[in-house]
Amino acid sequence: MPVLDHGREIEDRWTDLADDAALPAEGGVIVSLERWRAERDALIARGQPVGVRLKSNQLATELADDLAHLGVVALEFPKFRDGRAFSAARELRERFGYKGEIRAFGHIIPDQYQFLTRLGVNTVVVPADRLGPAWAHALTEISIAYQPALQDHGTVSLLRRHLKPEVQG
Amino acid sequence: MPDTTVTNPRSNQPADAHAAVYRYDEFDKTFIFERVEQFRAQVERRLKGEITEEEFKPIRLMNGLYLQLHAYMLRVAVPYGMLDSTKLRRLARIARVYDKGYGHLTTRQNIQFNWPELKDIPAILHELAEVDMHAIQTSGNCIRNVTTDQFCGAAADELVDPRVYAEILRQWSTLHPEFTFLPRKFKIAISGAPNDRAAVQIHDVGLIARKNEAGEIGFTVYVGGGLGRTPYLGTKARDFVPVPEILGYLEAVLRTYNQLGRRDNIYKARIKITVNEMGPDKFIGLIEEEYARLPRQKYDLDPAIVEAIEQHFTSPPWENLPAVSEKFEAAKAADPAFARWTRSNLSAHRAPGYAIATISVKPIGGIPGDIEAEQMEAVADLAERYSFGELRVSHEQNLVLAHVKQDDLYDLWLGLDKVGLGTANAGLISDIIACPGLDYCALANTRSIPIAQEISERFADLDRQHDLGELKIKISGCINACGHHHVGHIGILGVDKKGEEFFQILLGGDATNTAALAEIVGPGFSYDEIVNAVETVVSTFVGLRQQGERFIDTLARTGHAPFKEALYARA
Incomplete structure (x- = not known):
């Protein structure tokens, strides 16, 4: 599925692995939290990049002790209205100091894209039939923010800051 | 478009130059017009079918646009209820040009228009933006318009001007990236005076200003209050949060709620349910844990920000006058x-x-x-x-x-x-709060407005109303309780019984410092019976009252029994 970074489609270096799918010989994989827990040592020993996906009812805390091993944490939006992943992203960055990739997948609409990037999400997985200029445009529509977040530029004060459009290409 | 600002002939300032409203700077203006254009593009995407109605719904709701029974309804934010004459004239213009010539004041200090067309909404929002107004977050599962005491800045008992903090909260909550897809709507009320006129205990978060022993100003914080189908009064989460820490503390409250609030059932998704299912002590403990680990300095409110906002709410130049005119x-x-x-x-x-x-x-x-x-x-x-x-x-x-x-x-x-606005009935029996009910609302079970009108007609005699004294009737056309029936001295709740409208009477609610939830007195009354039933309650009060008692004083003294008997004994 297409992956957007800064509003632009990029080549995905991760394979999203179902719980019953065999591990590929090469390449980074994203597994469920359950599989990560069951196969943690093997996944680390594999010596290839690994990431974990969290369902929206799984808090960032679940991964607190594992983050050093993870190249990506993928946050699921089962429905775009389910906003728990916004807090998960923020906790990963602000509370746990996670520096790796955070991606959002599932049902997401362009109108949420800027919120996601402000909270430290790097990449968004978008079904091919939902791609379009709205995604890049969404990062440019609002240039002002009234509260601190994570990837803001041009901080003026607690309540007033300018956002830099994060569109590339 | 003609400039409608009236200039005082004796000065070069507009006649509302001293009105204590927050005046937008370049930063705010940039934002508000960007937001209008963003919505214009969203409407276009919807009309082209690029997004589904399901996906468009929260977008339009976050811009104040509801779909009601017969038409769209636009709810315009009146931040903490403050208006100036320029803004009110613009609202009049919108009512005339885009609606049917009137607007409706809401229980959350906003104003709504009941008949706008979708195609006109971006133009209306643009007209609002020109006078520093918007419809942002007047609906949707986000932090709503912050409400406060309508006497702020003028009341004698005020400790701090709540508008300063309400404006800070307005800005902080505007398009908050983390808290815009909450489990459910989130309402904050703030009182700057110890005598709460903002009904803070029936809000998701209620703040009451107070001074601690050291003389510092801060807020007592209540969480988990609310009306609706499961009414709760707020639980005190913190006796004192110093002013500089208030945003950080609220971040902790909202983050805890966003992660743990229920999303499986819309009727159990408000913070009041989370607080009470989990147990207030446990939930408050989680808030405290979250607050303890927040990067405090990031959220601390700089006194310079408070001072800058205070400049918007300075007292008007009152004259030195004798106390008696x-x-x-x-x-x-x-x-x-x-x-x-x-x-x-x-x-x-x-x-x-x-x-x-x-x-x-x-x-x-x-x-x-x-x-x-x-x-x-x-x-x-x-x-x-x-x-x-x-x-x-x-x-x-x-x-x-x-x-x-x-x-x-x-x-x-x-x-x-x-102009028909001189009625001497504030706080009296015909000063009724009523939800829009079945005349407008898609959720309503019964009508609400006609009941209010009939009660008002029944007690039309102003001398009689004054004799009855303070008496607050609040009417909701369904259990969602938009008419605040739980906190009415007399609450009326419309229910559907096999396709027929029935109305339950509740007694003894109170939305002030002595907050209390009203109790249902007995079986409901039909549409034709309900006004007579209210009259029975009122005559029972008149028969029982002692010198100087208000309705709720008598009720507190006698209990519900004599009222119940009067209402149901004849049956």
């Missing part, structure tokens, strides 16, 4: 109808020689809170002439002129009376 006293003596109005519609002002005037938007037999474009313009004129061009919307669906010289009160009342 001879002109006022003479007018009361000469005109009993005016004297009656002064008894119900005035409140004490902190400056000698001034008064706070409540403009009743509850004419006898009228629709509670409905106000016509011409009335808005007349009130804008009167506000400029007599109250520094400033006015407020109260949660009781009335308007308030907060700074009127006692010398001017008679002329003000004559001007109000001329």
Whole structure:
């Protein structure tokens, strides 16, 4: 599925692995939290990049002790209205100091894209039939923010800051 | 578009230059016009089918646009109820050009228009933006318009001006990246005075200003209050949060709720349910844990920010006046109808020689809170002439002129009376809060407005109303309780019984410091019976009351039994 970074489609270096799918010989994989827990040592020993996906009812805390091993944490939006992943992203960055990739997948609409990037999400997985200029445009529509977040530029004060459009290409 | 700002002939300033409203700077203006254009593009994407109605719904809701029974409804934010005459004239223009010539004041101090068309919404939002207004977050599962005391900045008992903090919260919550897809809506109310006129305990978060032993200002924080189908009064989460820490503390409250609030059932998704299912102590403990680990300095409110916002809410230049106005006293003596109005519609002002005037938007037999474009313009004129061009919307669906010289009160009342806004009934039995009910709302089970109108007609005699004294009737057309029936002295709840409208009576609710939830008194009444039933409750009170007692005082003394008996004994 297409992956957007800064509003632009990029080549995905991760394979999203179902719980019953065999591990590929090469390449980074994203597994469920359950599989990560069951196969943690093997996944680390594999010596290839690994990431974990969290369902929206799984808090960032679940991964607190594992983050050093993870190249990506993928946050699921089962429905775009389910906003728990916004807090998960923020906790990963602000509370746990996670520096790796955070991606959002599932049902997401362009109108949420800027919120996601402000909270430290790097990449968004978008079904091919939902791609379009709205995604890049969404990062440019609002240039002002009234509260601190994570990837803001041009901080003026607690309540007033300018956002830099994060569109590339 | 013509500039509607009226200039005071004696100065170069607009007549509402001293109105205490937050005035947008370049930063705010950039934001608000970007937001209008963003919505314009979203409407286009919807019309082209690029997004589904399901996906468009929260987008339009976050811009104040509901789909009601017959049409769209646009709810415009009146931040913490504050308006100036320029804004009110613009609302009048919107009512006239894009709607059917009237607007409706809401229990959250906002104003809504019931008949706009989707294609006109971006233009309406643009017109609002031109006068520093918007419809952002007046709906949707986000932090809603912050409400406060309609007498702020004028009441004598105020510790801090709540508008300063309400504005800070407005800015902080505007398009908050983390808290815009919450489990459910989130309402914050703030009182700057120890006497709570903002009903903070029936809000998701309620803040009451207080001083600690060291003399520092801060807030007592309540969480988990709310009405709806499962009413709760808020639980005290913290006795004192110092002013600089308030945003950080609220971040902790919201983050805890966003992660743990229920999303499986819309009726159990408010924070009040989470607090009470989990147990208040446990939930408050989680908030404290979250707060303890927040990067505190990131959220601490710089005193310079508070000072900058305070500049928007300085007191108008009151004159030094004697405490007693001879002109006022003479007018009361000469005109009993005016004297009656002064008894119900005035409140004490902190400056000698001034008064706070409540403009009743509850004419006898009228629709509670409905106000016509011409009335808005007349009130804008009167506000400029007599109250520094400033006015407020109260949660009781009335308007308030907060700074009127006692010398001017008679002329003000004559001007109000001329446009049907001089009714002497503030706080009395015909000053009814009612939800829109089945006349507009897609959720309603019953009508609400016609019941309010009939009760108002039944008790039309103002002398009788004054004799009855303070008596608050609140009517909701379904259990979602938008008409606040749980906190009415007499609450009326409409229910559907096999396709027929029935109305339950609740007694003893209170939305002030002595907050209490009303209790259902017995089986419901039919549409034809409900007004008689209210009359029975009222006559029972009159028979029982002792010298000086208000309805709720008598009820507290006697309990519900005599009222129950009067209502049901005959059956």
